[in-house]
Amino acid sequence: MSSASLTIQRNERNYSYREGRTMEKIAIIGAGIHPFNRYPDKRGINPAMSFQEIGRSAVDKALKHAGISFKEMGAAYCSTMIGPVSAGHSILAPFGLNGMPIVNIENACAGGGTCIRMGVDAIRGGRADVVLALGIDKMPQGFIKMDIWPSWMEKTGQNLTPFGFASRGRRHMALYGTTREQFARVIVKNRKQGVLNPNAMWRTPVTEEEVLNAPMVCEPLTSFMLCSPNEGAAALILCTEAKAKQFTTKPVYVAAAAVGTPIEGSIFGGMALPQMHGITYTDTPYEITTFVSQKAYEEAGIGPHDLDIVELQDTDAASEIIETELLGICEMGEAPRLIDEGVTAFGSSKRPIVNISGGLTCKGEPVGASGLAMIAEIVYQLRGEAGPRQLEGARAGLGHTIGMGGNCSVVIVNR
């Protein structure tokens, strides 16, 4: 191939996730989730609670969890993908405006991770002592309608997210011999775990046969193997270590908050950014999840084998397998075996447990909220507050998202 000799330039200095100038410890003292769900409206939307009301529900829970007053907030970062203009402002006004900056963020699936990253930076930079990170979406049922695709891709039928998910899954099958049954077992695992999570949408177990026999969406993925866009909200309260000690005896800390975008040779990331106009072919694609998670592990000073819990972007069954590998939890091609043997399932003696909350395939995905809800789940687990799904002795967890634009976030929290 004529361009096989292309040298891909990676300018380490310019990447925005380099370590901050100060590494002051940042705590999470409160977490709240407005349960992810779908309603019997024809679009699956709850007509009884507005976008603003579900946002306030999550904020109320996070404030109560922390035992802190809204007046203490020094900044708010609000993530939504399809929400209204000034989303955060309209949610937070009734709490009593105090003049603080409220920043609305649209960063697709990485929006929640981005809120955390920006909150950490604001506190480390001395701009605020306490920050609210908030995410909300009310997403209609069905394929997510987005205007990122150029018109030629819409007209040729390529503007649907499962195209990318199925393509990744098929590639994994070809490279490693992964089977549809193994994809189905991911869903069986997550649905079993979701039964224990009151914040999840699907709270009934499913069998391998039911998953395989569900309607085919994009071969090899059936409808049960794909996560459902739905509605929900999540909020976190971040603050300095000193401030945290005033409010809780069990703070958890943000050990790393890395956010990144694709580089040349990142094929899966490139697919999610159609404006790349083709992706440079390499036999060893350097995927964005690998890239961003390595930065997060360096920043946290811990590796994938030190994690007890991983909440990762299972937009679909194949993605759970692929992202488990790209995060370095196992070698490439090994995740299907981990699924078969239940190594990453709740109840395993091994660590980490993957998607103990049920994951997106079980909770559903209100895109702006999902990344924050992952971290909220880990906060509950690290504080020993997760009830029947509590993982004993959990000390460190990782939340991972990847989505449109090839956006990726990896947040590590520990205690």
Next chain:
Amino acid sequence: MSERRKVPVEPGLFDIPASPEEAIYLNGSICAACGRYFFPKVDRCHLCGSQENIRDTKLGRKGKLWTYTNCCYAPPGGGYKGKIPFGLGLVALDEGIIICTRINETDTSKLKVGMEAELMLETLYTDEEGNDVVCFTYDPKK
């Protein structure tokens, strides 16, 4: 009866050949400095940022199937007017880039990652004026 007029699904992606013997190509770009090909056309190189080194080029006659799927539902937004189900995939072109494309096969049991694939045109649908709306696709060599 004269043959129906063929119109491209989107201008600029490819040219409709005047005769069946004429070869089909995609219309893309190449950066004269980096050697990186692009499809569709770009006005600056995504590797080096250069605008002055971007040239028009024909590409994409042949490649290898990198991955594939069969899509069984209508995509959102109503922009797609072709038949369902339909094949989609990624093809690694001989020019060294992987592109997203339609695949001329809906029975995935006939497909294999790595198989040769060749550029062709297909009719997506017939518009209100009776024109055949055509699109490029890749035909896997079985």
